[in-house]
Each structure stands twice: as C-alpha cells, then as structure tokens.
Amino acid sequence: MATRFPLNDGRSIPALGLGVFQIPPGRATQAAVREALAAGYRLVDTARLYGNERDVGVAVRESGLPRDDVVVTTKLWNSDHGSERALRAFEASRADLGLDYVDLYLIHWPVPRLRADSWKALVKLRDSGRCRSIGVSNYTADHLEDLLRTSDVIPAVNQVEFSPFLFQGDLLDYCARHGIVLEAYSPLTKGTRLRDPALAEFAAKYAHTPAQIVLRWALQHGVVVIPKSVRPERIRENARLFDFSISAKDMAVLDGLGEGYRTSWNPEGQP
Numbered sequence: 238m239a240t241r242f243p244l245n246d247g248r249s250i251p252a253l254g255l256g257v258f259q260i261p262p263g264r265a266t267q268a269a270v271r272e273a274l275a276a277g278y279r280l281v282d283t284a285r286l287y288g289n290e291r292d293v294g295v296a297v298r299e300s301g302l303p304r305d306d307v308v309v310t311t312k313l314w315n316s317d318h319g320s321e322r323a324l325r326a327f328e329a330s331r332a333d334l335g336l337d338y339v340d341l342y343l344i345h346w347p348v349p350r351l352r353a354d355s356w357k358a359l360v361k362l363r364d365s366g367r368c369r370s371i372g373v374s375n376y377t378a379d380h381l382e383d384l385l386r387t388s389d390v391i392p393a394v395n396q397v398e399f400s401p402f403l404f405q406g407d408l409l410d411y412c413a414r415h416g417i418v419l420e421a422y423s424p425l426t427k428g429t430r431l432r433d434p435a436l437a438e439f440a441a442k443y444a445h446t447p448a449q450i451v452l453r454w455a456l457q458h459g460v461v462v463i464p465k466s467v468r469p470e471r472i473r474e475n476a477r478l479f480d481f482s483i484s485a486k487d488m489a490v491l492d493g494l495g496e497g498y499r500t501s502w503n504p505e506g507q508p
Contacts, residue, residue, distance in 0.1 A: 238278070238479065242418050250370075253278060255466075258422070259465070262289040262292050266292035277476060280307075282422075285314045285330050291334070294334035295335070298336075304337075309339060310341040311334065312342070313355060313359070319355060320355070323358035327342060331367065340368070341394060343372045344373045346375050352380075356384060356390075372396065372420075373392045374396040375502065378408055394461070395420065396419075399460060400451060401492070401494040402498035403426075413459070419460045422463055423465075424455050424463070425452070429500060433447070435490065435491070439491070443483065446474060448474065452475060457482065
C-alpha cells in the first residue's frame with residue numbers, strides 16, 4: 238500500500254487511490270473516503286463536476302492522518318476554462334475541500350481553444366504553492382503534443398480510461414517517453430467486463446478476484462489506479478494487490494484483450 242510512482246516534478250503519487258465519481262455528496266462520500274483511508278489508501282480523486290469535494294475534505298481532515306500523507310486530486314471542469322476562470326474555479330474547489338493546498342490539480346477535458354490558457358493558470362497555481370502538482374485528464378497524444386508546443390511545463394499526470402479491454406499501449410508509451418504518469422479511471426470497466434473468461438481463468442490461477450487481476454495488471458504497467466466503490470469490503474478487496482504478481486506471459490494475454498471498449502467519454506477526434 239506504500240507503493241508510489243515518481244512524478245516528473247520531484248513529487249510522487251500513490252499507486253492506488255479511491256475514485257469518488259458518482260458517489261453522492263454527504264454521508265456516502267465521507268464514509269467511502271474514511272473507509273479507504275482506514276484501509277491504507279493515501280490517494281483520493283474527486284472533481285468539481287462530482288459535487289462531493291466538500292465531503293472529501295471533511296473525511297481527509299477528520300481522518301487524523303498528517304496532511305502530507307494524503308494526496309488529494311481535483312479537476313477543472315469545462316465551463317471554467319480560461320486563465321481567470323480557471324484560477325477562480327481552483328479557489329472554489331480549494332475552499333470546498335477546506336484544505337490549504339491541493340496535491341494534484343488536473344484539466345478534466347481538453348476543451349478546444351481555451352485549454353492552453355487554462356494550462357498557464359495551472360502553472361501559476363503550482364508555482365504559487367496552492368497546488369503541488371498539475372496534470373491533465375482525457376488527453377490523447379495529440380492533445381499532449383499541442384500542450385508541449387506552447388508550454389515547457391510537462392504534465393505530471395494524464396488521467397484516462399484504461400483497462401485490459403481499453404489497452405492504450407501507444408498512449409502509455411508516449412507518456413512514459415515524456416515522464417508523464419498515466420492514471421486509470423474506470424479501471425474495472427464499471428464492473429461490465431469482470432466476468433470475462435480470461436479474467437476468471439487468471440483469478441483462479443492467482444487465487445485473487447477478477448477485479449484484483451485487472452488492477453494488478455495496470456500497476457505492473459506503471460499505471461496508477463483509482464477504482465470507485467462505496468462498499469467497505471470492495472474498498473478493502475481492491476487494495477489487496479501487493480501480495481502477488483502476474484507473469485510476463487499472462488500480462489501479454491491480458492494486453493491482448495484490448496478492443497477499444499469504453500464505459501465513458503471518448504476524447505479521440507476532439508480538436
């Protein structure tokens with residue numbers, strides 16, 4: 238659970254985190270975050286869009302953990318793009334979280350024409366210390382190339398949908414070449430593909446659940462995973478990833494399951 242991946246800004250990020258997308262604000266979010274922190278998670282991923290930043294902040298503050306031990310991520314939503322709007326949106330998120338700083342702030346979606354100005358705002362936020370690391374989400378290699386043409390600050394993280402059924406190997410390689418950590422949302426395909434026969438076979442072979450096989454596969458690719466759950470037993474199950482490893486041969490089989498299967502938005506073709 239202490240496993241971390243280094244970031245290109247000198248910081249690091251836990252390999253496993255809790256995603257809170259679609260967890261209702263209030264008690265449900267607070268309970269899920271408390272359970273995750275008690276189970277050893279040290280990364281919590283929220284966003285302005287999710288409407289539960291306030292509850293993530295409550296759970297983190299009341300956990301009793303040192304603030305520096307927990308990495309809190311939130312994101313800039315589409316309607317808040319642009320230099321000044323992005324700065325205001327960040328301050329609104331920070332106020333709702335009730336934290337002195339945000340550990341990782343991401344551009345949620347590559348909005349055309351405005352994302353370059355938004356990135357400049359994120360750089361200002363990082364340089365001021367109000368957030369410690371900055372990155373992007375749902376960026377393709379083309380979007381990253383566009384960013385790097387206008388800025389010498391490389392994103393620390395690119396958060397995208399990633400699973401054996403959406404094995405974005407080319408994007409993974411691109412990010413690795415540029416020192417960008419890939420982070421997987423919906424790594425469990427929202428449960429839709431966990432009954433796949435190949436996963437069942439490997440679950441039996443390694444004496445772990447299909448979900449654990451999928452998450453371990455991503456970790457062995459150097460990808461951060463942020464599975465979402467509100468059930469305490471699932472939160473703890475998703476954390477039992479560090480007592481086994483998948484062989485190179487079986488990793489290749491899992492890589493071969495890629496079929497472009499998405500459960501969420503597709504940034505391909507976004508200008």
